Amino acid sequence: MSPIGSSTEPTQPSTARQPSDAQRQEWILRGAAGLAIVLLFWFAYQNQYNGSALLVLAPLIAGAFVTALRLSEVSGAVDSVENWLKAGSARAASRQGKFARFFQRPFFGASLAIWHWTAPIRDAHLRAGVRVTAFIFVSGIAVTLLVMAVYIIVAIVVLMLTIAIIGWALSLSGNSGSSGRVVRVTRYSSDWLGRPKQEHFDNTGEKVGESKPDTDWLGRPKMVHTDAQGNKTGESKPDRDWLGNPKTVHTDAAGNKNGESKPDTDWLGGPKTVHTDAEGNVIGESREETDLLGRPKTVHYGK
Numbered sequence: 001m002s003p004i005g006s007s008t009e010p011t012q013p014s015t016a017r018q019p020s021d022a023q024r025q026e027w028i029l030r031g032a033a034g035l036a037i038v039l040l041f042w043f044a045y046q047n048q049y050n051g052s053a054l055l056v057l058a059p060l061i062a063g064a065f066v067t068a069l070r071l072s073e074v075s076g077a078v079d080s081v082e083n084w085l086k087a088g089s090a091r092a093a094s095r096q097g098k099f100a101r102f103f104q105r106p107f108f109g110a111s112l113a114i115w116h117w118t119a120p121i122r123d124a125h126l127r128a129g130v131r132v133t134a135f136i137f138v139s140g141i142a143v144t145l146l147v148m149a150v151y152i153i154v155a156i157v158v159l160m161l162t163i164a165i166i167g168w169a170l171s172l173s174g175n176s177g178s179s180g181r182v183v184r185v186t187r188y189s190s191d192w193l194g195r196p197k198q199e200h201f202d203n204t205g206e207k208v209g210e211s212k213p214d215t216d217w218l219g220r221p222k223m224v225h226t227d228a229q230g231n232k233t234g235e236s237k238p239d240r241d242w243l244g245n246p247k248t249v250h251t252d253a254a255g256n257k258n259g260e261s262k263p264d265t266d267w268l269g270g271p272k273t274v275h276t277d278a279e280g281n282v283i284g285e286s287r288e289e290t291d292l293l294g295r296p297k298t299v300h301y302g303k
Contacts, residue, residue, distance in 0.1 A: 059134075059136035067129030075128035078132055079124070107138070165269070185203075207228055223237075235259075
């Protein structure tokens with residue numbers, strides 16, 4: 001029988017167990033993260049000659065290491081990166097350059113998406129580890145794309161410079177990429193009345209003739225050719241073929257057709273004029289060039 005006035009108080013749960021459970025959970029998470037690090041290092045060692053495997057494992061090891069440390073200072077620093085990403089995204093949004101449009105904006109947008117998607121993870125240290133891993137992956141992809149873009153730009157510039165140097169070297173060589181030998185050079189001058197004329201020289205530099213603009217009895221333009229003694233050797237008249245493309249028809253002193261000339265381009269896209277005989281066989285070509293003083297001239301090449 002109980003004494004009068006006595007009462008039985010309910011048993012209170014022990015509060016000493018709660019910290020021990022929290023500490024146990026911390027050590028379990030540390031151990032799991034540590035085991036993940038060991039396994040990742042082991043796998044990396046097994047694939048030490050596989051560069052791509054190491055690139056994939058490095059971000060995972062970094063994220064697992066942050067999770068295993070479980071230090072509030074480290075995880076807080078990872079969380080604070082979001083402020084830097086927001087500031088960078090705002091700066092990129094205010095810029096209109098191609099670098100900001102095609103690199104900075106996608107990079108900061110993808111990185112901020114990582115912080116947004118991982119926000120529901122309750123454990124702060126696990127959340128920081130996942131963010132570190134994903135951020136390293138995104139940064140690696142961004143840097144790779146940037147290096148590739150720079151490499152492509154440099155390769156294009158080098159290719160263009162190489163083509164320009166080759167063209168310049170061929171121009172200095174005297175044939176500008178033409179297959180053939182120089183047979184005549186035309187220089188532009190004027191007579192004593194100031195009327196334009198063309199003077200023709202052979203490959204030894206000796207003058208062999210002249211050409212002067214004129215018109216026929218219908219007022220159509222033509223070029224009259226003479227030899228070194230002033231004797232007429234032929235004429236050239238502008239015309240068009242059956243497709244409407246321009247050409248020049250050449251006739252001898254008697255008025256008989258002895259060839260044609262048509263504009264064309266070489267493999268580099270440079271302009272040239274192709275010459276054919278009366279039967280349509282290619283006999284040479286001409287290119288516009290300049291001499292050492294920068295004066296224009298036309299160089300004629302023969303087969």
